[in-house]
Amino acid sequence: MLSLSQAMVASADNGARRLMAAAWMAHCGVNARIVDKRSTKVFCGQADGLQCRSLEIFDSLGFADRAWKEANHMIENPGNDGVIRRSDRIPDTIVGLSRFQQIVLHQGRIERFFLENIKKHSRDQIKVERGVLPESLQIDESKVNDDSAYPVTVKLRQLSEEEATPPQVANASKAPDGLFRSNLVQDNDEDDLIRKSQARAGASEIVHAKYVIGCDGARSWTRRALGFELDGEATDFIWGVMDIIPITDFPDIRMRCAIHSAENGSLMVIPRENKLVRLYIQLKEVTPDASGRADRSKITPEIIFGAAQKILSPYKIDYEYCDWWTAYQIGQRVGTTYDAYSRVFLAGDAVHTHSPKAGQGMNVSMQDTYNLGWKVALAAKGIAKREILNTYQSERRRVAQDLIEFDHRFSRLFSGRPAKDVMDAEGVSMEVFKDAFLKGNLFASGLSVDYGASTLVVKAGDALKQGDGSKALGSFATISEEDFKKKQALATGLPVGMRFNSFKVLNQSCARPWHLQERLKADGRFRVVLFAGNILDPSQKARGYSPGAPIDSVIEVLTVHSSKRADTELLRDFPDILHPFDPHTGWDYNKVFVDDESYHEGHGEAYKNYGIDKQRGCVIVARPDQYVAWIGELEDFDNLQNYFEGCLVLGSGATNDNGTNGVHKCANDTNGANGTALPIRR
């Protein structure tokens, strides 16, 4: 059996990472296969917190509302001191940082949202294939630079039901370790979301792919097939994790909090949905052996919960229902290389491992594939230059390095004994801990990520220092420190390299308020956001803020002006190109927005919050993943043109080879134009 595929995502057990990659393929109309060694999905346990940024990403895909509705919302942290008094109360998410706040939901539901989203956007084409194992992977080096080639060959084998069932499911007990079907979860009706194999167990298949993404966990088969390593070491600390419905008089059990006991170690409380609470518990009585590894098989729920009771004393805690438990001693490691020939990529735990306490694992891993997916999709479709694929490692390996450093510092502080007094140098002072906690909150929101200069991000400075420091970068449009300072001053609230922050604006035609970020959907398109300023001012009109013919299927132009909505008319005051006419469906009423007061939801003050001059405005390019890529004045046509020439295949007629499964159109590709015209008038 032989199969051609533009992209293949291999995975073992990291649902959300691989599904994020699959979601991009679905949203961009790329033919893809998603294979998974397991026969069942994750039912409970397995990661929990969702960062603000992850929710913004879910919203770009179209299902943040589902997660937001079902999740527990974490609002406040009461800091705790050594004798279990509240040392302080701080908001869990820094106020004003995002339109979302950090929430908690188990991964099974998140996977469900992904599966339904992928089904819908791929029109039933992309489904997870379970119980399928990769057996070999070859890259034809002679073809890796050929845009139309399928240089990666993967051999897949269909597993038997027995081989594919994780042991935890087979041996489910009352309080299972690891994976287990929870009776709080009601979604086993997902048959139409996965692809049932017709092949008999043991049958093989050869797949030729343009790209392969390995999201196959800390013991990644893909990483081993490529011969790549992880750098770093295991920590001394051993932690237990339990998801229980607590019966307790501890007053802050429904708040995220950290408890440092004087002698019995530390504990972290993460309130969850459905009355559940997750406890992270330091296990002082379990010690690593001579090799530095602890024997996990000797750890029982009784040992873990006994430690929790000691730490929480004099408060009492008990439980009848335990949903899931585990114990871990985790290495803090980062992969040396994230890809082979920009054809096979590693993501998530396959290239970075760390402790789950900071709630970063699933988030950072999903964000790896959110960063990579659209790049692979646009390269596979011939819309973007393959060179942009280098930015995956420079951008995401740097984030992993920062994460490990944060985790290292945070874990040490968290596992340390509280200081007895100011003279106790070995103890951890609560001031130091609280400071780390606060900084951690910003880091943990996922919003401090700042991508360095590259083909995709036009900013000043040393690209290697801003990135992971090792990946060679190609040539790209550079900008001097002085010039960049001037450009960045046009929109101080939209730092180049960071995610496009969101404020409310109104639709010009119907006055409906939208968070601007809601208009930056994950459909693979770059966006030119034209902050047109006061369009009724004659001098502003004369500046010619109208771009040339944009390629709506590749680059969408959105306008946000600052005149009064009631004084302006879509058809009278805005050039046609900003609200394109379609002979079948009329004018497009969803491209022009205004920074004005709404009837029911206040004034977004977008210009003010973005730090943009209300009179003169500016132009921003947002990447398909919502990161600010370029900034300029309304008349900076040449620079804008240079930016797109640097990363896209323009004027050459983009290839639109979608493999054997037929041509998908980009979501929202209503105009049909594709890669043939210049995006911007010179």
Place this chain on the structure above:
Amino acid sequence: MLSLSQAMVASADNGARRLMAAAWMAHCGVNARIVDKRSTKVFCGQADGLQCRSLEIFDSLGFADRAWKEANHMIENPGNDGVIRRSDRIPDTIVGLSRFQQIVLHQGRIERFFLENIKKHSRDQIKVERGVLPESLQIDESKVNDDSAYPVTVKLRQLSEEEATPPQVANASKAPDGLFRSNLVQDNDEDDLIRKSQARAGASEIVHAKYVIGCDGARSWTRRALGFELDGEATDFIWGVMDIIPITDFPDIRMRCAIHSAENGSLMVIPRENKLVRLYIQLKEVTPDASGRADRSKITPEIIFGAAQKILSPYKIDYEYCDWWTAYQIGQRVGTTYDAYSRVFLAGDAVHTHSPKAGQGMNVSMQDTYNLGWKVALAAKGIAKREILNTYQSERRRVAQDLIEFDHRFSRLFSGRPAKDVMDAEGVSMEVFKDAFLKGNLFASGLSVDYGASTLVVKAGDALKQGDGSKALGSFATISEEDFKKKQALATGLPVGMRFNSFKVLNQSCARPWHLQERLKADGRFRVVLFAGNILDPSQKARGYSPGAPIDSVIEVLTVHSSKRADTELLRDFPDILHPFDPHTGWDYNKVFVDDESYHEGHGEAYKNYGIDKQRGCVIVARPDQYVAWIGELEDFDNLQNYFEGCLVLGSGATNDNGTNGVHKCANDTNGANGTALPIRR
């Protein structure tokens, strides 16, 4: 074949009405059958606007977010004058009226939300049975007052596929009249949401039911079986309706607006989802015949659209895609009687018909069954006295009378010629029209409904005048004008008889902000909302605001206090009864709330907005349908007790007979107590 059923809902074509009744049965755990003559559901056309109140109701069931996300939001009306200049701009929904604003979505999606919700809450027990026709209905008068009897006997017949298919589906054309599968709708995967009949066509079944609800439209079979009439007459006006994707230079096509042309009649624009716009068009060239009826078969889309083009001139309008069209000349009629022996009920179009222009049809009809459903469910379960069923007619027939009056006035104004000048007495002045439009907006929000005094609503005044004026009412706790004035003054923002308005409060235990209305879910429970005031004040503490043992499965107690959240502790400052302890799952953290500033969503100012004294507070009873039923001081135990004794079956051990399909528990019935204890300590 013989089947027993606590409640049966018969319907022909009014999906949302019957499904609202079914939703109550599902949420309250009542065994019910839902039978529908049609074989397919509604795909497009058929009602459109959703009032604020309908969205609040959807939220109480758990799916307002889905409607809110998919719908078009109507934000602004530009009033229009005779030569098509904007006469004014007004917000479509009065600012501050509700946490929702009026939206537009086609009925097919709304039905889908209902079906999924009913499946979930009835645990797959309640499904629509399509292609089933009632053939006879008998009421055994000797048993109508016996709480445990099944006095209604209905004979059902299984239709053949051919009999059950509506003609519009069988003869779908490019621009269909009436029902038609739209290619904009992607939800034909509903097989698991309906019950497939195993019976062959023609097979009969006898059902014995405690209650039957007929939601079977203007030609209601149930109404005719009961021998009841509709009072009223047909209007002279003939209107066409089209759902199109318009190609036009008319600037306000994405706003709801009314256009009065000088000579060519009137038109109304309702922007919808997916680029669609609905036009209501006055057909001046089609006149009724001698009998007062117009020949609908002679009306074509060309005639309707030609009229629209004339009215909109000099603006141009055209279309390529028409989703649905129809024409109507509708009677404005109200049923004389809404029920037989409080055993068989009529709802929706079966008891009131009117023009669809005010966007009230689906909303008012759904609200009929939202009013009725919980009453039938609680009576069927033996929790409430059957006497409360009388309030259905007194409350809802009055609303229908008000609706007809509103529709009559609005239709005349809308169909009239604009006044040429102030001396033109025959024409309609734009001032009069705008005034009617504004008043109509309040009426159309669904929030002006004010139920009169009854067993369920304790207020002063003449119950017959406040109700429909004809339904005999039983004895109930009365209150003098003077006393009621004092009670109402305790919470001026919560008028007795009107729906419980919503402001944000914080969960005491986790600081999460909630709209208070979000905690008044449609699970069949009454709610005692204890506005406990400043609980830290010694004099307030001494007032003994703790009620006795509530029956959590019948009456839920929610507390909202006004002290600072950070100064109060759930376990320390609130009696156990306000956050009940369960030996299996610990304390209940979802009963106590505080009126305080949130981190991310401002201050709800609930006490201020409800007009409640922050120091002393008050107590409110909310009915299961969120209407304010009773108001008193914290120490008004006796009066509160009297209220519940008037409408509930207390202290007698409620029957819990769920027919043959096993016992359902009420949603959220976590405590298991059911109808045996007194709700309030004396």
